[in-house]
Amino acid sequence: MKIRKAGKEDFNRIMVIYAHARKFMAEHGNPNQWGLTNWPPEELIKNDIENELSYVCVNKSETVVGVFYFDKGIDIEPDYIDIEDGEWIGDNEYGVVHRIAADGSEKGIGAFCINWAFEKCGHLRIDTHGDNIVMQNLLKKLGFTRCGTIYVKEDDYPRIAFEKL
Numbered sequence: 718m719k720i721r722k723a724g725k726e727d728f729n730r731i732m733v734i735y736a737h738a739r740k741f742m743a744e745h746g747n748p749n750q751w752g753l754t755n756w757p758p759e760e761l762i763k764n765d766i767e768n769e770l771s772y773v774c775v776n777k778s779e780t781v782v783g784v785f786y787f788d789k790g791i792d793i794e795p796d797y798i799d800i801e802d803g804e805w806i807g808d809n810e811y812g813v814v815h816r817i818a819a820d821g822s823e824k825g826i827g828a829f830c831i832n833w834a835f836e837k838c839g840h841l842r843i844d845t846h847g848d849n850i851v852m853q854n855l856l857k858k859l860g861f862t863r864c865g866t867i868y869v870k871e872d873d874y875p876r877i878a879f880e881k882l
Contacts, residue, residue, distance in 0.1 A: 718826070720833045723771035723784065730781045731762055731773065738818035742849065749874060750846035756871065757816050765816075774830050776823060783826040785817035789838045796869045797842060797878065803865025805842070806880050812838035817852075827855055835859075835881060844869070844876035853877065 723731060739751045751757070765771035765786050774783030789812035792798065797805070797813070814834050819826035835841045844867055845852040857863075861879040868875055 718774055718776055718782070718823075718829050720772050720774055720830065722769055723766045723773045725766060727771075727773055727781055727784075728762065728766065731766075731771070731784045732759065734781070734784050734818050734820045735762075735816075737820050741821060742851075745851055747846055747848040747850070749872075750849055754872065762816075772830070772833075774819070774826055780822075781820075782822050783817070783819040783830050785830050785834070786813075786815040787834045787837070788813055794842065796844075796867055800865040800867050800878055803863070803878070805864055805878075806862060807840055807882050809840060810838070811840040811842050811880075814841065814843045817843075827852075828859060831855070831859055840880075840882050842878065842880045844878045846874055847877055 735757060742748065742750055743752050762771065770786055770788050772785055772787055773781045776782050789810060791810050794813045812834055814831060817827060817830055843856065843861070856879045861881045864878045864880050866875045867878045
């Protein structure tokens, strides 16, 4: 597998992957994270691609099997400024991964994408819904530390914040 920036030509495939992810999450006890609002919206994904912040994971046959948002910098995620029931570990530049999803065709896509992002910055923050046990287990397996609770502007559900240095 390899990671590359998403292009406009990947848009339809990306939206298929997000539809698969919504179904997977609902079937695994997490219907509220993306399902109620049909998240993520098409316009947001188009903006991610245009701003070169959307990445795809492709397999050996060059099929797009995963997608995620990645950016890095100082205080790049406004939703991460206020954290409850804990604190962030580091206060330097960090990377953030959002909207990570896979098509389910191969094992290890999520771990591959997250590890790639971590290698790019050495300090990564990510959050997930309290019902997303699959993602929580993956983050723990990859060495992330649970840091507290954050809230996103998209809905009222709290998110569990994780970090790895």
